[in-house]
Amino acid sequence: MPLGLWALAIGAFGIGTTEFLISGILNQIAHTFQVTIPQAGYVATAYALGVFVSAPIVAIIGSRFPRKYVLMGCATLFTLGNLITAFAPTLDIAIIGRVITALNHGGFFGIGSLVASSLVDKSKKAQAIAFMFAGMAVANLLGIPFGTWLAQVIGWQHVFIAIAAIGILTLLGIFFLLPTDTHRGHADVTSELRAFMDPQVLLAMGITVLGPSAFFIGITYIEPMALHITGLQASNVTLLMVLFGLGLVVGNFLGGKFADRSLFGTLLVSLLLQGIALMFMWLDARSAIVVGIMVFFMAAFGFATVSPIQKLVMERASAAGAATLAASVNIGMFNLGNALGAALGGFTIHSGFGLASPAWAGAGLSFAALILAIVAYKTNRSVEEIQAA
Numbered sequence: 001m002p003l004g005l006w007a008l009a010i011g012a013f014g015i016g017t018t019e020f021l022i023s024g025i026l027n028q029i030a031h032t033f034q035v036t037i038p039q040a041g042y043v044a045t046a047y048a049l050g051v052f053v054s055a056p057i058v059a060i061i062g063s064r065f066p067r068k069y070v071l072m073g074c075a076t077l078f079t080l081g082n083l084i085t086a087f088a089p090t091l092d093i094a095i096i097g098r099v100i101t102a103l104n105h106g107g108f109f110g111i112g113s114l115v116a117s118s119l120v121d122k123s124k125k126a127q128a129i130a131f132m133f134a135g136m137a138v139a140n141l142l143g144i145p146f147g148t149w150l151a152q153v154i155g156w157q158h159v160f161i162a163i164a165a166i167g168i169l170t171l172l173g174i175f176f177l178l179p180t181d182t183h184r185g186h187a188d189v190t191s192e193l194r195a196f197m198d199p200q201v202l203l204a205m206g207i208t209v210l211g212p213s214a215f216f217i218g219i220t221y222i223e224p225m226a227l228h229i230t231g232l233q234a235s236n237v238t239l240l241m242v243l244f245g246l247g248l249v250v251g252n253f254l255g256g257k258f259a260d261r262s263l264f265g266t267l268l269v270s271l272l273l274q275g276i277a278l279m280f281m282w283l284d285a286r287s288a289i290v291v292g293i294m295v296f297f298m299a300a301f302g303f304a305t306v307s308p309i310q311k312l313v314m315e316r317a318s319a320a321g322a323a324t325l326a327a328s329v330n331i332g333m334f335n336l337g338n339a340l341g342a343a344l345g346g347f348t349i350h351s352g353f354g355l356a357s358p359a360w361a362g363a364g365l366s367f368a369a370l371i372l373a374i375v376a377y378k379t380n381r382s383v384e385e386i387q388a389a
Contacts, residue, residue, distance in 0.1 A: 001131050002119045007173025008112045009135035011075060014166035015105055016139025017147055018082060019047060021163075024148030025156045032156070033091040040091070043098045048339055050099040052332040055106025059328035067111050068178045072171055074104035074111075079167030086160035105335075109133075110328025113310050115178065123260055130256020130307040137252045137303060141245030145238070193325070200316045201326055203376040208309050208333040211271055211369035213341030214362040215302030218278055219244050221345045221358040222295065229285045229355055236288070240295050247299025255304030259311060264377040267308045271373055274301035275366035282359035298362070305369075306334075312376075341365060 022029075022044040030040035062070035081101025088094035109132075116132045117125040151159045196202065222240055226232040232240075251270075258266040274297075281294035310330060317326035344365070345358030 004119055004178040005116055005131045007177045008116055008132040010173055011108055011170035012132050012135025013139045014163055016136035017143035018163050020144050021147045025151045028156045035091055042095055046095045047098045047102045048335050050102025051105040051335045054103045055328045055332035056325055058107035059110055059325040062107055062111055063324040067115050070111050071174050074108040075167050075171040077104040079164045082160045082164040086157045106328045106331040109331040113327050126259035126307045126311045127256040129310055130252050133306055134252050137248035140248050198316050200376055201313055203372050204309055204312045205330055205333050206372045207369045208330055209337040210365045211305045212302055212334055213337030214274055214366040215298045216338045217341035217345040217358050217362040218298050220342045225285055225355045230288050230291050232288055243292055243296045244299045247296040248303045251300035251303035256307045259308040263308050267305055267373050270301045270304040271366050271370040274298055275363045278359045278363035282356050285356040
């Protein structure tokens with residue numbers, strides 16, 4: 001793989017770490033600012049909403065500049081936002097820092113996907129996108145557990161300073177490793193919006209909302225299920241998170257590899273098997289072995305859908321001459337799906353369906369995404385056909 005992909009993967013690692021680290025340090029943040037846990041949780045909510053809202057804005061502005069420089073701007077925002085969070089004297093300032101950090105997320109992954117695919121041959125585009133997203137997967141496997149431990153040792157503020165250093169490393173990597181003649185877009189808002197007239201783009205975004213959110217709903221509520229139904233000790237939950245992160249890494253690799261051979265084949269099989277894994281988790285939630293295996297499989301099959309979906313959106317939007325906005329908005333849809341999935345899991349528990357109910361709810365989301373994928377497959381026209389139309 002080209003060296004430039006390493007810069008994108010490092011940036012993805014930093015983004016993945018800063019986004020999900022919050023769940024492991026909420027108690028520390030609440031203690032620092034003398035607020036309740038729900039109030040401290042606003043730093044996570046602000047980030048997710050910031051990603052969803054900012055993705056199209058950054059994409060529209062970024063479409064007028066060389067992609068390399070837009071990515072450098074995203075890395076700068078990432079670094080600045082994490083430093084503001086690290087040195088925030090109040091919770092409100094920390095939230096502002098999180099919002100600034102979130103401004104880079106959609107643009108970095110959306111435009112980064114386009115740049116990554118442009119660095120390789122047509123036969124390896126999904127693998128290049130998966131290579132960049134591998135940074136996100138490795139963040140879940142290594143970055144977040146290590147960051148959580150480090151926060152307990154030296155304080156959460158110092159961890160955010162370290163994450164800001166990753167931003168600087170990403171900025172330097174983009175500057176030195178990406179080609180200087182990276183594509184420059186000239187599309188205005190109207191032309192960029194043309195991509196959303198393509199049913200395939202809309203179907204792919206629907207899959208984005210439903211598919212990956214299925215494994216996030218499963219992992220969001222894994223702790224109470226593991227402790228109170230499976231009967232695991234708190235220390236064993238960490239092992240489940242490691243299995244989850246390992247599944248993301250494996251799924252990301254396999255999804256990128258097979259999507260270049262058969263995009264829809266990879267998508268259909270992954271969504272089906274993800275749903276089956278979640279159903280097995282629900283049916284035998286009392287078995288630690290079954291839960292552990294299914295956590296790995298739901299993560300692997302769930303994350304195997306990411307690069308195929310992103311490639312599908314990029315190809316269809318590119319055919320309409322408006323890839324930048326669609327690619328970035330699709331990243332925002334991942335975060336929207338995560339938020340909706342978490343809300344649905346909380347609803348099933350609150351409604352009295354039990355602590356394992358998010359698993360079958362996640363399976364339902366996966367099967368719904370599978371239906372959309374089947375519709376997309378049946379109605380799909382080739383990119384070449386659209387270009388010729």
